[in-house]
Amino acid sequence: MDKYSLILENIKRHIKLTQDEERNFISLLKPIAIKRKEWLLEAGEICKYSCFVTNGCLRGYTIDTNGFEHVLSFAPKNWWIADMYSLISQKPGTIYIQALESTEVQALSKTAQERLYIEIPAFERFFRIITENSLVSFQQRLLDNLSLPAEERYQNFCKRYHGLTDILPAKQVASYIGVTPEFLSKMKHKLLYNSR
Amino acid sequence: MDKYSLILENIKRHIKLTQDEERNFISLLKPIAIKRKEWLLEAGEICKYSCFVTNGCLRGYTIDTNGFEHVLSFAPKNWWIADMYSLISQKPGTIYIQALESTEVQALSKTAQERLYIEIPAFERFFRIITENSLVSFQQRLLDNLSLPAEERYQNFCKRYHGLTDILPAKQVASYIGVTPEFLSKMKHKLLYNSR
DNA sequence: TATATTTCTTAACATACATTAAGTATAATA
């Protein structure tokens, strides 16, 4: 049962579960492996799972009408990810979820999640809390985009996602903070050059 | 009990309550009136309430280091508003919540809200659902800011907040979509001029 | 109603960031 310790610890940060509840929960999970550059979900599909990353790293992104990608979120180990719009509405979504490296998730289907809310009400609390936290960080990110120049958004990203910056291709970071790879490159040069 | 019908209807869109539960819930509410241009909450304070607007309109905004305001959200009648970061963490927040016109809210204190989660677990579900919906719209707004030119963001705003555009000062709309009032003015002129 | 504030508009000028293009480095895969 060691392979479930990461997800159980993640959940126990907010709620307590009995052994029975743990077993019940675990029985609902479905492991999915995604190879580097393959997709867990594509735009146009209906999102059927809340996914918890146990290994590797995913990125959620959209493609705009001009063919440009925009990164909505990264999901490294120990993070949850889904196309929330599609998951809630069960309509075709707009988000691609792709593996940046070979990745494993534990997938909780929408129907399983809803059963969980009824059988173990504490899960309602758990998902309320992680949704609240997610909301707060998206609000902050929006305000950063409205109020900060790209250079400060980059520095904030490096602080908040410390470690991730080393793993991610720079162009993904650029897309996340909302600049072109060329401009990010220029900023990095400037930051290096000016700091000595 | 008619003055509570708006908030009860709002809640019943997602959960069912018994008459006893309704009465229990209502007993926790505290009405607050805010005059035009006055604040329900200021940056630096700790947010103690989730507020439901029964009349009027509020705006939530930050002030950046250069003194510029950035609108995070509008809350007209029938909407909930809070400084989520501060409400969750109970640390000093960064959001000002100001009345755009004379406004009345029903305020649910954080302690009351937590009591509610325990006494009436359906409220856990209610706030999970409205938080999920809020998350989806902030994600979409962020992606719009990353991918759309200001003109399309303005048009989206007009569609999504139809009616609000007529009530709000243009400078507030400009701040919400992330442009200066001068530039919004130019866009409006262009849209008028080009559409005939 | 008159006066003072605030908001809106217009226009000239400034700038942060995008685009294009080409070369270089890095990493994936045979």
Add this chain to the structure above:
DNA sequence: TATTATACTTAATGTATGTTAAGAAATATA
């Protein structure tokens, strides 16, 4: 290891949007 694809950098040029300033319109307050 060799080869190929992908990612990164640099630089010239372009553009969406910001800034400043001043007058006009709308709104609040005396």
